[in-house]
Amino acid sequence: xxxxxxxxxxxxxxxxxxxxxxxxxxxxxxxxxxxxxxxxxxxxxxxxxxxxxxxxxxxxxxxxxxxxxxxxxxxxxxxxxxxxxxxxxxxxxxxxxxxxxxxxxxxxxxxxxxx
Amino acid sequence: xxxxxxxxxxxxxxxxxxxxxxxxxxxxxxxxxxxxxxxxxxxxxxxxxxxxxxxxxxxxxxxxxxxxxxxxxxxxxxxxxxxxxxxxxxxxxxxxxxxxxxxxxxxxxxxxxx
Numbered sequence: 493x494x495x496x497x498x499x500x501x502x503x504x505x506x507x508x509x510x511x512x513x514x515x516x517x518x519x520x521x522x523x524x525x526x527x528x529x530x531x532x533x534x535x536x537x538x539x540x541x542x543x544x545x546x547x548x549x550x551x552x553x554x555x556x557x558x559x560x561x562x563x564x565x566x567x568x569x570x571x572x573x574x575x576x577x578x579x580x581x582x583x584x585x586x587x588x589x590x591x592x593x594x595x596x597x598x599x600x601x602x603x604x605x606x607x
Numbered sequence: 608x609x610x611x612x613x614x615x616x617x618x619x620x621x622x623x624x625x626x627x628x629x630x631x632x633x634x635x636x637x638x639x640x641x642x643x644x645x646x647x648x649x650x651x652x653x654x655x656x657x658x659x660x661x662x663x664x665x666x667x668x669x670x671x672x673x674x675x676x677x678x679x680x681x682x683x684x685x686x687x688x689x690x691x692x693x694x695x696x697x698x699x700x701x702x703x704x705x706x707x708x709x710x711x712x713x714x715x716x717x718x719x720x721x
Contacts, residue, residue: 496649523708525708527711532616532713533713534695534711534712534713534714535650535695535711535714537708540708550708582649582650589707590638590699590707591638591639592655594638594639594641594655594699594707594709595641595652595655596652596709597652598643598649598650598651599649600648600649601648601649
């Protein structure tokens with residue numbers, strides 16, 4: 493069965509802290525994605541990666557960075573957390589290519605509160 | 608400008624009602640349209656549609672694509688409280704070579720009251 497695991501369901505951090513959100517998939521997928529989800533704004537892509545050490549900016553990369561040292565793991569980093577980064581963060585993965593490979597599988601999400 | 612637009616943004620119905628959710632898209636080189644259901648946590652995949660007029664069905668849920676109208680609908684018949692969720696539609700956009708990322712609509716929040 494497909495599995496995408498995010499390390500924390502809930503996280504509370506203080507303004508200015510460095511925050512790491514971890515995501516692991518066990519499906520040998522090439523692509524991994526980080527989204528944030530806010531009421532009224534839907535899912536917005538922050539960054540994605542199509543291979544180890546490869547990354548591309550999504551629609552809202554400002555204030556975030558990512559790391560992919562191993563195929564199964566994709567980390568989202570908030571270098572200096574700010575209150576406007578309070579949100580639900582979702583990780584997803586998919587195979588590389590078209591057709592049914594476009595189906596993304598999601599983790600359960602991390603609800604981050606920055607105080 | 609939004610490339611994937613869903614309507615309505617929210618909907619409240621009673622158990623047993625039938626609902627229709629809408630998704631319109633505007634992308635270059637359309638390939639497919641995907642529907643997801645999101646309850647309290649991870650969005651889960653429902654359908655992928657590639658051809659106009661061919662209905663995909665799973666239990667009380669069904670979906671169809673209209674490429675002329677650049678749109679898709681998701682129907683849920685005899686709704687139950689367990690259908691309460693955010694329903695998302697998305698379409699792949701090229702990200703380089705033969706690889707794709709999904710562009711999502713804002714979602715429709717469906718609430719089914721007993």
